[in-house]
Amino acid sequence: MDKKELKVVLKEHAEWLTDSSTGKRANLRGANLRGADLSGAYLRGAYLSDANLSDANLSGANLRGADLRGADLRGADLRDANLSGADLRDADLFGANLSDANIRGAICFIGNR
16 A cells, blocks of 8 residues: 555544544555554554554554454554554564553454464
């Protein structure tokens, strides 16, 4: 996904959060966002399952209640990110920086593979 497309998705998601009859919930399932700069992004409740977010900058991002099942977050910068209530089942967080991240209520079950 290129920067222009991502910008549209983020804008529509912000509109949806304000009024669900307008805009559109962010659906980034399976998206390749490797190395993307999403610092401070407002992705509350977004669909990010199976997305490639390795080495992405998500510092200060609001990912509260986001669906991150199976997401690749290896090496991602999640400092000060809000992950409360996010679904992180089977997400790969190896080497991710979670300093000062809010993970209260996040679902983090890792099953047997």
